[in-house]
Amino acid sequence: MSRVFAFVPGVPHVKGISVMPWLIDLTGRQLWAREAIAALSAGGVALAESDAPSGGSTAGIILSVSDSQDLRAALGAAEYGRSRVMVIGPPNGKLKPWPVLDAGAAECIAWQGQVPAVSAWMQRIQDVEAVLDSVAVREKLTGNSPAFRSALRDLVVAARFGQGPILIQGETGTGKELAARVAHAVSHQRGNLVTVDCTTIVPTLMGSELFGHERGAFTGAVSVRTGACSGADQGSLFLDEVGELPLDLQPALLRVVQEGTYKRVGGDKWLNSKFRLICATNRDLKDEVAAGSFRADLYHRIAASMVTMPPLRERVEDILSLFARFCREVSGLAADPDVDASVQDVLLRRAYPGNLRDLRQLAFRIAARHVGPGAITPGDLPREDRPVSMHSAPAAGARAGGDPFRAAVAWAVDRGLGLRDIKERAAEAAVDVAVERSGGNVHSAAAMLGLTDRAIQQRQARKTGPDGACQTPADSSSATSRQ
Structure with missing residues:
Protein backbone atom coordinates (compact mmCIF):
# COMPACT_ATOMS: atom_id res chain seq x y z
CA MET A 1 0.00 0.00 0.00
CA SER A 2 1.27 3.46 -0.87
CA ARG A 3 0.47 6.56 1.13
CA VAL A 4 1.06 9.99 -0.44
CA PHE A 5 1.88 12.88 1.87
CA ALA A 6 2.20 16.28 0.19
CA PHE A 7 3.46 17.77 -3.05
CA VAL A 8 6.51 19.99 -3.35
CA PRO A 9 6.30 22.77 -5.93
CA GLY A 10 8.70 22.16 -8.78
CA VAL A 11 8.86 18.37 -8.45
CA PRO A 12 8.48 17.01 -12.00
CA HIS A 13 5.96 14.33 -12.84
CA VAL A 14 6.25 12.23 -15.99
CA LYS A 15 3.10 10.74 -17.43
CA GLY A 16 2.88 7.05 -16.54
CA ILE A 17 5.93 7.17 -14.27
CA SER A 18 5.90 8.07 -10.59
CA VAL A 19 8.85 10.29 -9.85
CA MET A 20 7.73 11.34 -6.39
CA PRO A 21 10.44 10.65 -3.79
CA TRP A 22 9.70 7.57 -1.70
CA LEU A 23 10.08 6.74 1.99
CA ILE A 24 10.76 3.37 3.62
CA ASP A 25 10.36 2.93 7.38
CA LEU A 26 12.54 0.10 8.72
CA THR A 27 12.11 1.11 12.37
CA GLY A 28 8.91 -0.80 13.09
CA ARG A 29 7.04 2.52 13.41
CA GLN A 30 9.06 3.79 16.34
CA LEU A 31 7.89 7.06 17.86
CA TRP A 32 10.74 9.18 16.51
CA ALA A 33 10.13 7.79 13.00
CA ARG A 34 6.43 8.63 13.13
CA GLU A 35 7.29 12.13 14.31
CA ALA A 36 9.83 12.51 11.48
CA ILE A 37 7.27 11.45 8.87
CA ALA A 38 4.71 13.89 10.25
CA ALA A 39 7.23 16.74 10.36
CA LEU A 40 8.39 16.15 6.80
CA SER A 41 4.78 16.04 5.58
CA ALA A 42 3.91 19.23 7.44
CA GLY A 43 7.04 20.86 6.03
CA GLY A 44 5.92 20.22 2.45
CA VAL A 45 8.31 17.37 1.56
CA ALA A 46 6.62 15.11 -1.00
CA LEU A 47 7.06 11.44 -0.09
CA ALA A 48 5.25 8.24 -1.03
CA GLU A 49 5.56 5.64 1.73
CA SER A 50 6.53 2.27 0.32
CA ASP A 51 8.00 -1.13 1.16
CA ALA A 52 10.67 -0.86 -1.53
CA PRO A 53 12.42 1.83 -3.62
CA SER A 54 10.08 3.11 -6.33
CA GLY A 55 11.23 2.84 -9.93
CA GLY A 56 11.40 6.14 -11.79
CA SER A 57 12.12 8.22 -8.71
CA THR A 58 15.38 10.09 -8.37
CA ALA A 59 15.47 10.20 -4.57
CA GLY A 60 14.23 8.47 -1.46
CA ILE A 61 14.49 8.37 2.32
CA ILE A 62 15.03 5.33 4.53
CA LEU A 63 14.38 5.50 8.27
CA SER A 64 16.50 2.96 10.14
CA VAL A 65 17.85 2.36 13.63
CA SER A 66 20.82 0.20 12.57
CA ASP A 67 23.04 -0.85 9.69
CA SER A 68 20.91 -3.93 9.05
CA GLN A 69 20.67 -6.39 6.16
CA ASP A 70 17.27 -4.88 5.33
CA LEU A 71 18.87 -1.44 5.04
CA ARG A 72 21.64 -2.72 2.78
CA ALA A 73 19.15 -4.60 0.61
CA ALA A 74 17.06 -1.44 0.21
CA LEU A 75 20.17 0.59 -0.66
CA GLY A 76 21.16 -1.99 -3.26
CA ALA A 77 17.70 -1.90 -4.82
CA ALA A 78 17.77 1.90 -4.85
CA GLU A 79 21.12 1.96 -6.65
CA TYR A 80 19.79 -0.50 -9.23
CA GLY A 81 16.79 1.79 -9.73
CA ARG A 82 19.06 4.86 -9.92
CA SER A 83 17.62 6.50 -6.80
CA ARG A 84 19.76 8.57 -4.43
CA VAL A 85 19.04 7.80 -0.80
CA MET A 86 19.17 9.73 2.46
CA VAL A 87 19.22 7.44 5.49
CA ILE A 88 17.82 9.00 8.65
CA GLY A 89 18.71 7.39 11.98
CA PRO A 90 17.38 7.91 15.50
CA PRO A 91 18.12 11.11 17.46
CA ASN A 92 20.57 9.29 19.74
CA GLY A 93 23.10 9.07 16.91
CA LYS A 94 23.68 5.33 17.30
CA LEU A 95 23.43 4.76 13.54
CA LYS A 96 27.02 5.35 12.41
CA PRO A 97 27.13 7.16 9.05
CA TRP A 98 30.32 5.81 7.46
CA PRO A 99 29.29 2.16 6.98
CA VAL A 100 25.92 3.37 5.67
CA LEU A 101 27.59 5.67 3.14
CA ASP A 102 29.93 2.85 2.10
CA ALA A 103 26.85 0.68 1.51
CA GLY A 104 25.54 3.14 -1.08
CA ALA A 105 23.65 5.88 0.75
CA ALA A 106 24.21 9.43 -0.49
CA GLU A 107 23.60 10.93 2.95
CA CYS A 108 23.14 9.70 6.52
CA ILE A 109 21.96 11.89 9.39
CA ALA A 110 20.51 11.56 12.88
CA TRP A 111 16.98 12.95 13.05
CA GLN A 112 16.90 16.30 14.83
CA GLY A 113 13.87 17.81 13.12
CA GLN A 114 15.93 19.31 10.27
CA VAL A 115 13.07 19.52 7.72
CA PRO A 116 14.48 22.44 5.66
CA ALA A 117 17.81 20.64 5.24
CA VAL A 118 16.10 17.44 4.09
CA SER A 119 13.91 19.40 1.68
CA ALA A 120 16.92 21.23 0.22
CA TRP A 121 18.82 17.94 -0.15
CA MET A 122 15.90 16.35 -2.02
CA GLN A 123 15.67 19.32 -4.37
CA ARG A 124 19.42 19.24 -5.06
CA ILE A 125 19.22 15.53 -5.93
CA GLN A 126 16.39 16.19 -8.39
CA ASP A 127 18.31 19.11 -9.92
CA VAL A 128 21.48 17.02 -10.38
CA GLU A 129 19.64 14.04 -11.87
CA ALA A 130 17.83 16.34 -14.29
CA VAL A 131 21.19 17.65 -15.52
CA LEU A 132 22.55 14.10 -15.84
CA ASP A 133 19.73 13.21 -18.20
CA SER A 134 19.82 16.49 -20.14
CA VAL A 135 20.73 16.86 -23.80
CA ALA A 136 23.84 18.84 -22.86
CA VAL A 137 25.21 15.75 -21.13
CA ARG A 138 23.74 12.92 -23.19
CA GLU A 139 24.93 14.26 -26.53
CA LYS A 140 28.52 14.03 -25.25
CA LEU A 141 28.58 11.08 -22.83
CA THR A 142 26.82 7.70 -22.87
CA GLY A 143 26.26 5.36 -19.95
CA ASN A 144 23.98 4.40 -17.08
CA SER A 145 26.20 2.09 -15.03
CA PRO A 146 26.46 2.94 -11.32
CA ALA A 147 30.20 3.70 -11.59
CA PHE A 148 29.69 6.05 -14.52
CA ARG A 149 26.68 7.88 -13.08
CA SER A 150 28.53 8.32 -9.79
CA ALA A 151 31.43 10.00 -11.59
CA LEU A 152 29.01 12.07 -13.65
CA ARG A 153 27.21 13.24 -10.50
CA ASP A 154 30.51 14.38 -9.02
CA LEU A 155 31.23 16.26 -12.24
CA VAL A 156 27.83 17.96 -12.40
CA VAL A 157 27.88 18.95 -8.73
CA ALA A 158 31.35 20.47 -9.11
CA ALA A 159 30.64 22.22 -12.42
CA ARG A 160 27.10 23.48 -11.93
CA PHE A 161 26.95 24.09 -8.20
CA GLY A 162 30.60 24.84 -7.44
CA GLN A 163 32.89 27.69 -8.45
CA GLY A 164 36.46 26.42 -8.16
CA PRO A 165 38.80 24.43 -10.40
CA ILE A 166 38.02 20.81 -11.31
CA LEU A 167 40.60 18.03 -11.62
CA ILE A 168 39.45 15.09 -13.77
CA GLN A 169 41.46 11.92 -13.22
CA GLY A 170 41.39 8.58 -15.02
CA GLU A 171 43.25 6.14 -17.18
CA THR A 172 43.99 6.89 -20.81
CA GLY A 173 40.85 6.77 -22.95
CA THR A 174 38.27 7.08 -20.16
CA GLY A 175 36.67 10.22 -21.61
CA LYS A 176 38.35 12.96 -19.59
CA GLU A 177 38.22 15.50 -22.42
CA LEU A 178 34.52 14.79 -23.03
CA ALA A 179 33.93 15.19 -19.30
CA ALA A 180 35.64 18.59 -19.45
CA ARG A 181 33.31 19.64 -22.27
CA VAL A 182 30.32 18.55 -20.20
CA ALA A 183 31.64 20.47 -17.19
CA HIS A 184 31.82 23.63 -19.29
CA ALA A 185 28.43 23.03 -20.89
CA VAL A 186 26.55 22.64 -17.60
CA SER A 187 28.38 25.43 -15.77
CA HIS A 188 27.35 29.06 -15.72
CA GLN A 189 30.39 30.27 -17.69
CA ARG A 190 29.42 32.67 -20.48
CA GLY A 191 32.65 32.51 -22.45
CA ASN A 192 34.38 29.86 -24.55
CA LEU A 193 36.03 26.60 -23.61
CA VAL A 194 39.71 26.78 -24.59
CA THR A 195 41.67 23.51 -24.65
CA VAL A 196 45.42 23.18 -24.24
CA ASP A 197 46.94 19.71 -24.64
CA CYS A 198 50.09 19.85 -22.54
CA THR A 199 51.54 16.75 -24.24
CA THR A 200 51.67 18.26 -27.73
CA ILE A 201 53.39 21.56 -27.01
CA VAL A 202 57.15 22.04 -26.94
CA PRO A 203 58.00 22.93 -23.31
CA THR A 204 59.82 26.11 -24.37
CA LEU A 205 56.65 27.35 -26.11
CA MET A 206 54.22 26.42 -23.32
CA GLY A 207 54.41 29.90 -21.80
CA SER A 208 53.45 31.47 -25.12
CA GLU A 209 50.60 28.99 -25.56
CA LEU A 210 49.14 29.76 -22.14
CA PHE A 211 49.89 33.45 -21.64
CA GLY A 212 50.67 34.74 -25.14
CA HIS A 213 53.75 36.72 -26.14
CA GLU A 214 54.79 40.17 -27.24
CA ARG A 215 56.29 40.87 -30.64
CA GLY A 216 60.01 40.11 -30.58
CA ALA A 217 59.81 38.14 -27.33
CA PHE A 218 61.81 35.35 -28.97
CA THR A 219 63.00 34.28 -32.40
CA GLY A 220 59.96 33.84 -34.62
CA ALA A 221 57.66 36.02 -32.50
CA VAL A 222 56.82 38.38 -35.37
CA SER A 223 53.51 39.52 -33.90
CA VAL A 224 51.61 39.70 -30.63
CA ARG A 225 49.84 36.51 -29.52
CA THR A 226 47.07 36.67 -26.91
CA GLY A 227 47.27 33.10 -25.55
CA ALA A 228 44.84 30.63 -24.00
CA CYS A 229 44.25 32.58 -20.77
CA SER A 230 42.97 35.53 -22.77
CA GLY A 231 40.76 33.33 -24.96
CA ALA A 232 39.24 31.65 -21.90
CA ASP A 233 38.25 34.91 -20.18
CA GLN A 234 34.72 34.54 -18.76
CA GLY A 235 34.76 30.92 -19.92
CA SER A 236 36.75 27.78 -19.13
CA LEU A 237 40.39 26.80 -19.66
CA PHE A 238 40.96 23.06 -20.03
CA LEU A 239 44.51 21.80 -19.49
CA ASP A 240 44.68 18.23 -20.75
CA GLU A 241 47.42 16.13 -19.11
CA VAL A 242 48.32 18.94 -16.75
CA GLY A 243 51.03 16.74 -15.22
CA GLU A 244 53.15 17.56 -18.27
CA LEU A 245 53.21 21.27 -17.39
CA PRO A 246 56.86 22.38 -16.96
CA LEU A 247 57.79 23.10 -13.36
CA ASP A 248 59.05 26.61 -14.16
CA LEU A 249 55.63 27.62 -15.56
CA GLN A 250 53.62 26.35 -12.62
CA PRO A 251 54.03 29.50 -10.45
CA ALA A 252 52.64 31.65 -13.28
CA LEU A 253 49.64 29.34 -13.67
CA LEU A 254 49.08 29.42 -9.92
CA ARG A 255 49.05 33.22 -10.00
CA VAL A 256 46.49 33.49 -12.77
CA VAL A 257 44.26 30.88 -11.08
CA GLN A 258 44.45 32.61 -7.69
CA GLU A 259 44.55 36.27 -8.68
CA GLY A 260 43.38 36.35 -12.29
CA THR A 261 46.51 38.18 -13.48
CA TYR A 262 49.33 37.21 -15.83
CA LYS A 263 51.99 38.62 -18.15
CA ARG A 264 52.65 37.71 -21.75
CA VAL A 265 56.05 36.25 -22.54
CA GLY A 266 58.36 39.22 -23.12
CA GLY A 267 55.84 41.65 -21.65
CA ASP A 268 55.86 43.75 -18.47
CA LYS A 269 52.17 44.62 -18.25
CA TRP A 270 49.83 42.69 -15.98
CA LEU A 271 46.71 41.47 -17.79
CA ASN A 272 43.47 40.18 -16.32
CA SER A 273 41.48 37.03 -17.07
CA LYS A 274 38.78 35.26 -15.10
CA PHE A 275 38.00 31.69 -16.09
CA ARG A 276 37.04 28.27 -14.73
CA LEU A 277 40.10 26.01 -14.73
CA ILE A 278 39.49 22.36 -15.63
CA CYS A 279 42.45 19.99 -15.63
CA ALA A 280 42.83 16.34 -16.60
CA THR A 281 45.54 13.80 -15.91
CA ASN A 282 46.21 10.08 -16.13
CA ARG A 283 48.96 10.43 -13.54
CA ASP A 284 48.81 10.35 -9.76
CA LEU A 285 49.68 13.99 -9.11
CA LYS A 286 50.21 13.27 -5.42
CA ASP A 287 53.13 11.07 -6.46
CA GLU A 288 54.36 13.86 -8.73
CA VAL A 289 54.24 16.27 -5.79
CA ALA A 290 56.18 13.81 -3.63
CA ALA A 291 58.76 13.43 -6.41
CA GLY A 292 59.15 17.21 -6.68
CA SER A 293 57.96 17.43 -10.29
CA PHE A 294 54.66 19.15 -9.47
CA ARG A 295 54.14 22.01 -7.02
CA ALA A 296 52.11 21.12 -3.94
CA ASP A 297 50.42 24.55 -3.81
CA LEU A 298 49.31 24.27 -7.44
CA TYR A 299 48.05 20.73 -6.93
CA HIS A 300 45.89 21.73 -3.97
CA ARG A 301 44.56 24.68 -5.97
CA ILE A 302 43.57 22.75 -9.10
CA ALA A 303 42.16 19.83 -7.08
CA ALA A 304 39.43 21.89 -5.40
CA SER A 305 36.96 19.36 -6.83
CA MET A 306 38.12 15.94 -8.02
CA VAL A 307 36.34 13.60 -10.42
CA THR A 308 37.61 10.15 -11.37
CA MET A 309 36.37 8.74 -14.67
CA PRO A 310 36.01 4.95 -14.35
CA PRO A 311 37.77 2.57 -16.77
CA LEU A 312 35.58 0.51 -19.08
CA ARG A 313 36.15 -2.66 -17.02
CA GLU A 314 34.26 -0.96 -14.16
CA ARG A 315 31.29 -0.03 -16.36
CA VAL A 316 30.68 -3.20 -18.37
CA GLU A 317 26.96 -2.43 -18.41
CA ASP A 318 27.67 0.50 -20.74
CA ILE A 319 29.69 -1.40 -23.36
CA LEU A 320 26.82 -2.32 -25.69
CA SER A 321 25.27 1.16 -25.67
CA LEU A 322 28.69 2.73 -26.28
CA PHE A 323 29.35 0.29 -29.12
CA ALA A 324 26.02 1.22 -30.69
CA ARG A 325 26.84 4.93 -30.41
CA PHE A 326 30.23 4.47 -32.07
CA CYS A 327 28.65 2.42 -34.86
CA ARG A 328 26.12 5.20 -35.45
CA GLU A 329 28.94 7.73 -35.65
CA VAL A 330 30.79 5.88 -38.39
CA SER A 331 27.70 4.75 -40.34
CA GLY A 332 25.74 7.98 -40.09
CA LEU A 333 22.59 6.05 -39.15
CA ALA A 334 20.11 7.37 -36.62
CA ALA A 335 19.09 4.00 -35.17
CA ASP A 336 21.20 1.59 -33.12
CA PRO A 337 22.37 -1.45 -35.11
CA ASP A 338 21.17 -4.94 -34.27
CA VAL A 339 24.01 -7.03 -32.85
CA ASP A 340 24.14 -10.82 -32.91
CA ALA A 341 24.19 -12.43 -29.45
CA SER A 342 27.59 -14.03 -30.12
CA VAL A 343 29.07 -10.65 -30.99
CA GLN A 344 27.51 -9.11 -27.88
CA ASP A 345 29.18 -11.81 -25.80
CA VAL A 346 32.57 -11.02 -27.34
CA LEU A 347 32.11 -7.30 -26.74
CA LEU A 348 31.23 -7.84 -23.08
CA ARG A 349 34.06 -10.30 -22.39
CA ARG A 350 36.82 -8.52 -24.30
CA ALA A 351 39.48 -6.48 -22.51
CA TYR A 352 39.82 -2.80 -23.44
CA PRO A 353 43.29 -1.57 -22.41
CA GLY A 354 42.59 1.73 -24.20
CA ASN A 355 39.11 2.02 -22.67
CA LEU A 356 36.65 4.10 -24.75
CA ARG A 357 39.23 4.76 -27.44
CA ASP A 358 39.81 1.01 -27.77
CA LEU A 359 36.08 0.23 -28.03
CA ARG A 360 35.58 3.05 -30.52
CA GLN A 361 38.29 1.73 -32.83
CA LEU A 362 36.84 -1.78 -32.58
CA ALA A 363 33.42 -0.43 -33.56
CA PHE A 364 34.95 1.37 -36.55
CA ARG A 365 36.72 -1.81 -37.71
CA ILE A 366 33.52 -3.85 -37.42
CA ALA A 367 31.41 -1.18 -39.14
CA ALA A 368 33.85 -1.11 -42.07
CA ARG A 369 33.35 -4.86 -42.62
CA HIS A 370 29.58 -4.91 -42.07
CA VAL A 371 27.42 -5.01 -45.19
CA GLY A 372 23.70 -4.38 -45.54
CA PRO A 373 20.93 -3.43 -43.14
CA GLY A 374 21.01 -6.69 -41.14
CA ALA A 375 22.50 -7.42 -37.74
CA ILE A 376 26.22 -7.26 -37.02
CA THR A 377 27.30 -10.91 -37.09
CA PRO A 378 30.42 -12.89 -36.03
CA GLY A 379 31.94 -12.66 -39.49
CA ASP A 380 32.03 -8.86 -39.17
CA LEU A 381 34.69 -9.16 -36.46
CA PRO A 382 38.23 -8.92 -37.85
CA ARG A 383 40.20 -12.07 -37.15
CA GLU A 384 42.49 -10.35 -34.66
CA ASP A 385 39.46 -9.24 -32.62
CA ARG A 386 37.87 -12.68 -32.32
CA PRO A 387 38.17 -14.77 -29.15
CA VAL A 388 41.55 -16.52 -29.02
CA SER A 389 39.95 -19.93 -28.51
CA MET A 390 38.36 -19.65 -31.98
CA HIS A 391 41.63 -19.52 -33.92
CA SER A 392 44.49 -20.59 -31.67
CA ALA A 393 45.83 -23.98 -30.53
CA PRO A 394 42.96 -25.90 -32.21
CA ALA A 395 44.35 -29.39 -31.60
CA ALA A 396 45.06 -28.73 -27.94
CA GLY A 397 41.67 -27.06 -27.56
CA ALA A 398 39.88 -30.08 -28.98
CA ARG A 399 41.68 -32.44 -26.62
CA ALA A 400 40.99 -30.15 -23.66
CA GLY A 401 37.24 -30.16 -24.25
CA GLY A 402 37.05 -26.55 -25.48
CA ASP A 403 38.36 -24.97 -22.24
CA PRO A 404 40.84 -22.26 -23.39
CA PHE A 405 42.87 -22.42 -20.17
CA ARG A 406 43.20 -26.20 -20.38
CA ALA A 407 44.04 -25.76 -24.06
CA ALA A 408 46.94 -23.48 -23.16
CA VAL A 409 48.20 -25.99 -20.57
CA ALA A 410 47.88 -28.82 -23.10
CA TRP A 411 49.85 -26.75 -25.59
CA ALA A 412 52.62 -26.30 -23.01
CA VAL A 413 52.68 -29.99 -22.05
CA ASP A 414 52.83 -31.00 -25.71
CA ARG A 415 55.98 -28.90 -26.02
CA GLY A 416 57.73 -30.58 -23.10
Missing part, protein backbone atom coordinates in the same frame (compact mmCIF):
# COMPACT_ATOMS: atom_id res chain seq x y z
CA LEU A 417 57.34 -27.93 -20.40
CA GLY A 418 57.41 -29.25 -16.84
CA LEU A 419 55.04 -28.25 -14.04
CA ARG A 420 57.47 -25.71 -12.55
CA ASP A 421 57.94 -23.96 -15.89
CA ILE A 422 54.19 -23.97 -16.58
CA LYS A 423 53.43 -22.42 -13.18
CA GLU A 424 56.14 -19.80 -13.59
CA ARG A 425 55.09 -18.87 -17.12
CA ALA A 426 51.41 -18.72 -16.12
CA ALA A 427 52.24 -16.40 -13.21
CA GLU A 428 54.46 -14.28 -15.44
CA ALA A 429 51.76 -14.05 -18.11
CA ALA A 430 49.13 -13.15 -15.51
CA VAL A 431 51.27 -10.28 -14.22
CA ASP A 432 52.00 -9.07 -17.77
CA VAL A 433 48.30 -9.13 -18.70
CA ALA A 434 47.22 -7.39 -15.49
CA VAL A 435 49.84 -4.65 -15.90
CA GLU A 436 48.81 -4.17 -19.54
CA ARG A 437 45.09 -4.08 -18.72
CA SER A 438 45.69 -1.54 -15.98
CA GLY A 439 47.66 0.73 -18.30
CA GLY A 440 50.88 0.16 -16.36
CA ASN A 441 49.32 0.99 -12.97
CA VAL A 442 51.02 -1.41 -10.53
CA HIS A 443 48.42 -0.87 -7.79
CA SER A 444 45.51 -1.72 -10.12
CA ALA A 445 47.37 -4.76 -11.49
CA ALA A 446 48.01 -6.01 -7.97
CA ALA A 447 44.33 -5.60 -7.09
CA MET A 448 43.30 -7.65 -10.16
CA LEU A 449 45.50 -10.57 -9.08
CA GLY A 450 45.00 -10.34 -5.32
CA LEU A 451 48.67 -9.48 -4.77
CA THR A 452 50.53 -6.66 -3.07
CA ASP A 453 52.12 -3.87 -5.10
CA ARG A 454 55.54 -5.12 -3.96
CA ALA A 455 54.83 -8.64 -5.24
CA ILE A 456 54.14 -7.23 -8.72
CA GLN A 457 57.28 -5.09 -8.58
CA GLN A 458 59.41 -8.05 -7.45
CA ARG A 459 58.14 -10.21 -10.30
CA GLN A 460 58.85 -7.45 -12.79
CA ALA A 461 62.34 -7.00 -11.34
CA ARG A 462 63.04 -10.75 -11.52
CA LYS A 463 61.87 -10.80 -15.13
CA THR A 464 64.30 -8.08 -16.21
CA GLY A 465 67.10 -9.12 -13.86
CA PRO A 466 69.39 -6.82 -11.84
CA ASP A 467 71.18 -5.55 -14.95
CA GLY A 468 68.04 -5.06 -17.04
CA ALA A 469 68.50 -8.28 -19.03
CA CYS A 470 65.40 -10.40 -19.50
CA GLN A 471 65.49 -13.69 -17.57
CA THR A 472 63.81 -16.90 -18.66
CA PRO A 473 61.78 -19.02 -16.23
CA ALA A 474 64.68 -21.48 -16.17
CA ASP A 475 67.07 -18.69 -15.16
CA SER A 476 64.69 -17.65 -12.37
CA SER A 477 64.35 -21.23 -11.16
CA SER A 478 68.12 -21.70 -11.12
CA ALA A 479 68.59 -18.47 -9.21
CA THR A 480 66.01 -19.59 -6.67
CA SER A 481 67.62 -22.99 -6.20
CA ARG A 482 71.02 -21.40 -5.58
CA GLN A 483 69.74 -19.22 -2.74
